[in-house]
Amino acid sequence: MGGLWGKRERLAMLLLLLLALVAPFLVYPVFLMKGLCFALFASAFNLLLGYSGLLSFGHAMFFGFAAYVTAHMGKVWGVNPEWAILGGVVTAAALGLLTGWLAIRRTGIYFAMVTLAFAQMMYFVAIQAPFTHGEDGIQGVPRGRLFGFIDLGESLTLYYFVLLVFVASLWFLNRVVQSPFGQVLKAIRDNEQRAISLGYAVNRFKLLAFVLSAAFSGLAGSMKCQVFQLASLADVHWHSSGEVVLMTLLGGIGSLMGPAVGAFLVVSIENYFAEAGAWVTIIQGGIFVFCVLLFRAGIIGTLSQWLKGLYSGVGKA
């Protein structure tokens, strides 16, 4: 993805947006909203893995705890959705600041293990803390009225709200990636020693990327809570952390739309096999193995290589 978008990408984006606008009349809106929430989650995760080269195995803690906070604020405090969501995002960012500050002291595989360990710790906190209601989770969270007058109880209204949040977030994340800050992140990803020698305070860049990624993961968790009116242990479980890795890997690490595509696919598989017990886990594991061994560029990565080859006429891919 060199430079800002070319003509073809713009056109593709426009078509996708149009499709998203009419989609709720064709497909069950709640499914679409679930897909959008996870697409946002995966895109936020991709900022870290794809552009900073940091593999976090603990992103469920940001997603899950933001959902808990939004649920608690919406249900117990009775505040408007915008404040409840903001509360979730701030919580996730703060958690990201704390865990990221500790985790970036290690790199590579150790970084993955440290983030996984912190997420597991937060999982135990979620089991024990009274406000999360343990196994039950926080159920029946009111969808509320956005800014006090937009009724989100209406599924279609909620859908367009979720879509707006998703598009705005994706735009922002893309701006981050294209900015000088994003370029430094890529430099760190590709050659950390070199970036240090050029005088960049590498750890600050990593930490900021981590916090941003955590905050947007939190936003995704809060939105999911708005849609399903539920915050539960499943969101904080290590399984969610694995799922977001899978979505990103399947769609294409380090591509703009890849994680979103991966998210929709994984969510569809989950819906399709929802009744089939542990088969979802087996299939997800199988996709992991397949992607790592044979399909490392992911769907979008492979597609763009193929298109490049097609347009240039030279079969580089």
Add this chain to the structure above:
Amino acid sequence: MIFGVPLQALLGQLLLGLINGAFYAMLSLGLALIFGLLNIINFTHGALYMAGAFAAWLVLTYLGIGYWGALLLAPLAVGLFGMLLERFLLSRLYKLDHLYGLLLTFGLALVIEGGFRQLYGVSGMPYPVPKELQGGWNLGVMYLPIYRGWVVVVSASVCLGTWLLVEKTKLGSYLRAATENRALVQAFGINVPMMVTLTFGFGVALAALAGVLAAPIYSVNPLMGSNLIIVVFAVVVIGGMGSMGGAIITSFALGLVEGLTKLLYPEAASTIIFLVMAVLLLVKPAGLFGKER
């Protein structure tokens, strides 16, 4: 009474801590061995620990082979399975970023765990304590169930044996040399790929052995591995994977810390190891016995 805690409760919790430590030790030792040579973190370790426990239950249920046979058969079967995984899947990734090894083994762990869950559910199967090890000794200050003592002794011996094997034998010196410089060792005519496969098999066999040992204490359950392995990851971060001895000592020490926490502040018992990890990252990021690399 020590610090207002009855001695009997203190010793009881310390014993539980030692048992947890024994499992951490056998798992982290295998992880460290594999990491040293293959440079990957084996996420399937927890799933194969569970598979070891299941193998014991399966041979008992379907073949009537008891605990002592399982102690030999389960590690053998799981070790062979591990060697196949290494030869046909993992070996394709050695030239890539090490993170891909982590992702692959994570996927495999999901498949293994999901498979057992699909076949046997999540409720867990009881596994009897072998009759030679039933009962307990009254030590005056506490009651020691024989089986629990046995687990600690076996684990400590196996860890010591592995340590001696790696540090004091000719084979171990090849292993350590290959960890330092693979290409050079291969140039001396040693079959390094074979050594890698055997090491992986041995590492996961240790996990399976731990699974068999655990079967009579915890019930045999498809989810028993994934919860344990995350704690073991934290143990490994705390100890650093540079030294075998370090991994063993850290494991037992953290088991004891966990046991003590259960007594003094039970609410933190499940999080204490992660908290220790957080503190360690502040003080000595490379780990207690680790080298910065």
